[in-house]
Amino acid sequence: MKARRRTFLRFGCSLTAGATGSLLPFLGNAQSTQSQFAPLPTGDGGLRPRVVMDGLLSPWSIAFLPNGEALVTERPGTLKRLQLGGVGADQQGRGKGSGQGSGQIKIQNVPRVHASGQGGLLDVIVSPDFERDELIFMSLAQPTDGGARTAIFRARLRGAELQQVEMIFAQKDDPKGQLHFGSRLVIDPDGFLFATLGERFFERSKAQSLENHFGKIIRIRTDGSIPKNNPFANQSGALREVWSFGHRNPQGAALHPRTGDLWVHEHGPQGGDELNLIREGRNYGWPQITYGREYVTGFKIGEGTSRADVEQPVHYWVPSIAPSGMTFVTSERYSALRGHLLVGSLKERCLALLEMKENQVVGEQRILSSMKSRIRDVRQGPDGYLYALTDSDEGVMVRLEPAPRNREAG
Amino acid sequence: MKARRRTFLRFGCSLTAGATGSLLPFLGNAQSTQSQFAPLPTGDGGLRPRVVMDGLLSPWSIAFLPNGEALVTERPGTLKRLQLGGVGADQQGRGKGSGQGSGQIKIQNVPRVHASGQGGLLDVIVSPDFERDELIFMSLAQPTDGGARTAIFRARLRGAELQQVEMIFAQKDDPKGQLHFGSRLVIDPDGFLFATLGERFFERSKAQSLENHFGKIIRIRTDGSIPKNNPFANQSGALREVWSFGHRNPQGAALHPRTGDLWVHEHGPQGGDELNLIREGRNYGWPQITYGREYVTGFKIGEGTSRADVEQPVHYWVPSIAPSGMTFVTSERYSALRGHLLVGSLKERCLALLEMKENQVVGEQRILSSMKSRIRDVRQGPDGYLYALTDSDEGVMVRLEPAPRNREAG
Numbered sequence: 001m002k003a004r005r006r007t008f009l010r011f012g013c014s015l016t017a018g019a020t021g022s023l024l025p026f027l028g029n030a031q032s033t034q035s036q037f038a039p040l041p042t043g044d045g046g047l048r049p050r051v052v053m054d055g056l057l058s059p060w061s062i063a064f065l066p067n068g069e070a071l072v073t074e075r076p077g078t079l080k081r082l083q084l085g086g087v088g089a090d091q092q093g094r095g096k097g098s099g100q101g102s103g104q105i106k107i108q109n110v111p112r113v114h115a116s117g118q119g120g121l122l123d124v125i126v127s128p129d130f131e132r133d134e135l136i137f138m139s140l141a142q143p144t145d146g147g148a149r150t151a152i153f154r155a156r157l158r159g160a161e162l163q164q165v166e167m168i169f170a171q172k173d174d175p176k177g178q179l180h181f182g183s184r185l186v187i188d189p190d191g192f193l194f195a196t197l198g199e200r201f202f203e204r205s206k207a208q209s210l211e212n213h214f215g216k217i218i219r220i221r222t223d224g225s226i227p228k229n230n231p232f233a234n235q236s237g238a239l240r241e242v243w244s245f246g247h248r249n250p251q252g253a254a255l256h257p258r259t260g261d262l263w264v265h266e267h268g269p270q271g272g273d274e275l276n277l278i279r280e281g282r283n284y285g286w287p288q289i290t291y292g293r294e295y296v297t298g299f300k301i302g303e304g305t306s307r308a309d310v311e312q313p314v315h316y317w318v319p320s321i322a323p324s325g326m327t328f329v330t331s332e333r334y335s336a337l338r339g340h341l342l343v344g345s346l347k348e349r350c351l352a353l354l355e356m357k358e359n360q361v362v363g364e365q366r367i368l369s370s371m372k373s374r375i376r377d378v379r380q381g382p383d384g385y386l387y388a389l390t391d392s393d394e395g396v397m398v399r400l401e402p403a404p405r406n407r408e409a410g
Numbered sequence: 411m412k413a414r415r416r417t418f419l420r421f422g423c424s425l426t427a428g429a430t431g432s433l434l435p436f437l438g439n440a441q442s443t444q445s446q447f448a449p450l451p452t453g454d455g456g457l458r459p460r461v462v463m464d465g466l467l468s469p470w471s472i473a474f475l476p477n478g479e480a481l482v483t484e485r486p487g488t489l490k491r492l493q494l495g496g497v498g499a500d501q502q503g504r505g506k507g508s509g510q511g512s513g514q515i516k517i518q519n520v521p522r523v524h525a526s527g528q529g530g531l532l533d534v535i536v537s538p539d540f541e542r543d544e545l546i547f548m549s550l551a552q553p554t555d556g557g558a559r560t561a562i563f564r565a566r567l568r569g570a571e572l573q574q575v576e577m578i579f580a581q582k583d584d585p586k587g588q589l590h591f592g593s594r595l596v597i598d599p600d601g602f603l604f605a606t607l608g609e610r611f612f613e614r615s616k617a618q619s620l621e622n623h624f625g626k627i628i629r630i631r632t633d634g635s636i637p638k639n640n641p642f643a644n645q646s647g648a649l650r651e652v653w654s655f656g657h658r659n660p661q662g663a664a665l666h667p668r669t670g671d672l673w674v675h676e677h678g679p680q681g682g683d684e685l686n687l688i689r690e691g692r693n694y695g696w697p698q699i700t701y702g703r704e705y706v707t708g709f710k711i712g713e714g715t716s717r718a719d720v721e722q723p724v725h726y727w728v729p730s731i732a733p734s735g736m737t738f739v740t741s742e743r744y745s746a747l748r749g750h751l752l753v754g755s756l757k758e759r760c761l762a763l764l765e766m767k768e769n770q771v772v773g774e775q776r777i778l779s780s781m782k783s784r785i786r787d788v789r790q791g792p793d794g795y796l797y798a799l800t801d802s803d804e805g806v807m808v809r810l811e812p813a814p815r816n817r818e819a820g
Contacts (some may be wrong), residue, residue, distance in 0.1 A: 116709075116710040117704075117707065117710075118709075119708070130735075175615075176615060178709055179704070179707070179709075202614065202615070204612065205585075205586060205612070207563070238710050292525070295705045295706055296705055297527060297528065297589065299526075299527040299528075299588055299589075
């Protein structure tokens, strides 16, 4: 097993820098020391959030079509196609009030969802080959006779309609309950589809068994077939989709832009949220190995915080930030953020900005705190801008525009 | 089904009465309106706590021997026999510092316990016929190969030793984990032994099934045999010990001094602690019918707060007080409290005093708040005094002496 260093650095929740200080002090050793942007006094890390769509009911996931339109899921079961407002068009109306509202098209033929608690319509992604195949993929909590399960659907998106809607995966078991469905979807350059699956809270002990889909990351093909070279494909009793196990409730996933590795974060209980680099066939420990503690009682969970056969997180949070959504920043629009990782936080109502150095997290800042919003998703769009969703029944999608230099007094 | 009225009255946590006010204003209609005790300015409800034993490690339960000695369980697995200090002997040293410390005898041959989290050595009671049979009964979390289960033991107490130690009941299943073992024991005048069993948290859905011992109150004989007239004794698939079901984590039980009915309270989740009058064969609802909500998320649990086939609580608490231990006050030493019910509170660090009128709770006060202690048990001793245990690794046993009248200025 390859050892990895773990970092656990704590900073204040807001970025604070003097008027002449660099935007991100911790980037002193990186290429991007000389920020082109001045710090915002609001602690938004050089980002100016501009509402590009409002009127969203518990939005959960953003995806972009090649034409620049966005797809957004709403947890109660709606998929919307959005025409977004322009960039910086209205200098008077920056922030909420500019560009939002218009251009929402509700997509027809979305599968039925178990819209209860944390369940509902969850992730949406667009096929890397959308211009040819018109495919999108959705994860959702699916109602069954017995309870609910996380399922993955594929469909062709034509205008305002889904066609050829097809379930390509469903969890084997379907307990009652409304907690810990996961789920995020990622397609890698080889065309494999990864999905993160929660352990449904009351089934947590099963996250260590390969005989079920609780607390697993799976790898399938986009038609639902299972690759023969999956790590447990030939192991008796194991489910062949399983790629890694011992997860709790993973709600953020992204490919590393340089290495192509899959990075996933997951919610811990009271403390113990984790950022993990996912390796084939590995055990990520829950609920035996964790930095978290039981809710309310604060009791220790499992055996401890490390074990030889269990992967250590790259980074973890105590107390919890309740992470949701994440993206590596590659866009040249954000020279200070580029190469680093943004993670949405529901609980802390900010973005966690993780300074990456190779495969390590060497620093953490909390930015976008001035929005005071629970962040459900954060993505980089094909236009090079960062976008985020707020978790609310009056949710909005914001574009995180780089703040112009020397405008803080304006 | 007999309808019962539910009360839900909220008061402040401390009893406050003017200098000339009655001790318990809500008792205006009761016999005991004219209190013989003046109110304490500390909000202790006319009770002066005096430490009669300190140095207790997470004490859980008090029982009294006919000779006035007390038995106390310590959750890590120790049973102690205590010679208590005298009453009001040292007027200078009232409160902590008086009478405590000496006279602790550790009892030998206590069964092995799963001393983890909420598990360990739990309740202890003394046979009603102790002078003849020398029997005591203990409930505990018992370690097994697979995990742990709540078990009940009977033994003869001779001096500092248990003899003929015998397991008379064990839960059928033994999941891993350290939460919600229950348990309190009560022997009724007919010699039946009732035990309250928790649903082990992660097994909560099983509290509605009669095929297991999770979230049940059972009735057995003191030799472990099962009465043939138990409500489900002839029902196929049901466990014959079951007396009532749909409980969560009941940690207080007492017989009503006049009616002989069994009263039990149980911990709810986030809100929804319940006080129940236990009727043979009835469903108490968990986790389908509850006034509680999920931890952290605040989501609704189950179907709602009432259903025709489910018993309503006599009283419930939102937010939770985390009740532990309880006793009906019958002693003439406490004229204002007599006929009412005292419930220990871990979370609120006080006693909840419930004003009873027939089988209804018509008022609630919080008393003993000045101790600022998590209360694990409260009992009335054969000497007519009330006693309580504090939940701490430096726990104490206190005698709640009636405060002398007109002493508040002294």
